[in-house]
Structure formats: C-alpha cells, structure tokens
C-alpha cells in the first residue's frame with residue numbers, strides 16, 4: 001500500500017476556518033494564493049530570501065513559501081487581508097500609505113506583516129543584531145533607524161523604498177508608544 005500524498009486540513013486564516021485537501025508538498029503560500037484566493041501575500045523568490053510572502057503564524061512572522069500548508073494546521077495565520085479593522089486601516093498600513101512606504105507595492109504586504117511583528121518584538125524587549133547593549137538591565141533598545149533597518153532586513157524591496165519604509169515603521173512605533181505610554185527612542 002502506498003502512503004497517502006494528500007491530506008484534508010483546516011487552515012485558520014484571519015479568524016476564518018478553511019477546510020481543503022492539499023498535496024503534502026503544497027506550501028502555505030500556494031495554499032493561500034491558489035486555493036483560498038488570498039493573493040495579497042506575494043510570491044517573490046519562492047526560496048525564503050525576499051520576505052514578500054511574510055505572514056504571521058500565531059503572531060510571529062514566517063515566510064509562507066518555506067512553510068508547508070499541512071504544518072500550519074491548528075495555527076492562527078494572519079495575512080495582509082486580515083490586518084485592517086474592517087474599512088479602517090491598521091496604523092502600520094496608514095503609516096505606509098501616508099509616508100509613501102512603497103512604490104510598486106509588490107513587497108508591501110510582506111513589509112507590513114513584518115513590521116507588525118517588529119513592533120511586537122521590540123515591545124517585548126527583544127534585541128536585534130543592531131542592539132548595542134543586550135544586558136537585561138539596559139532595558140528595551142531604542143527603535144532607531146538602524147534597529148528598524150536590521151529588524152526589517154529580511155524584507156527586500158526591488159523599488160528601493162527603504163527610506164520611507166523605515167519612516168513608516170518609526171511612525172507606527174511612535175503612535176503605538178503614545179497609545180501605550182511607552183518610550184520608543
């Protein structure tokens with residue numbers, strides 16, 4: 001008897017369950033785009049190197065092209081389609097819009113999903129390779145441009161919109177800090 005090559009899985013995407021039969025080799029990216037018609041998540045390199053396919057898995061960022069759909073079962077998947085609150089853009093989306101954090105926009109869904117995770121990671125006190133002092137007593141690192149660039153470095157932009165992407169993430173971080181009463185920099 002040959003082993004099955006497909007399975008019925010239920011993906012929880014943006015709060016909605018979707019049951020589908022997938023070949024075991026199907027990536028989460030292809031399942032989202034080709035099976036669920038959620039084409040906001042983009043395919044750039046399909047090799048885990050450009051970040052265009054970034055989604056959130058249980059709130060942590062992941063490149064969907066390197067994730068098998070079957071491995072995402074039981075996890076909360078958030079794509080760019082699930083970021084806004086109805087008609088109201090998420091503050092990170094609003095910042096990208098107002099500060100021109102894109103040109104062609106192809107990388108933008110991945111940039112925004114990554115930025116959402118960056119803000120959470122920074123708020124949780126996670127250091128990055130750009131953090132000077134990682135001693136716990138040093139407190140959370142200031143979210144400088146260098147920190148933002150390092151933390152967003154997995155997301156490439158062929159248009160080179162990096163300066164405005166950094167500004168948009170910084171603006172979103174400042175607004176988040178104002179809402180929470182925390183210090184960003």
Ligand code: FES
Nearest residue numbers: 044045046051065
């Ligand atoms: S398409 Fe997934 S990292 Fe490039």
Ligand code: FES
Nearest residue numbers: 103105157158159
């Ligand atoms: S805005 Fe065009 S690839 Fe980033």
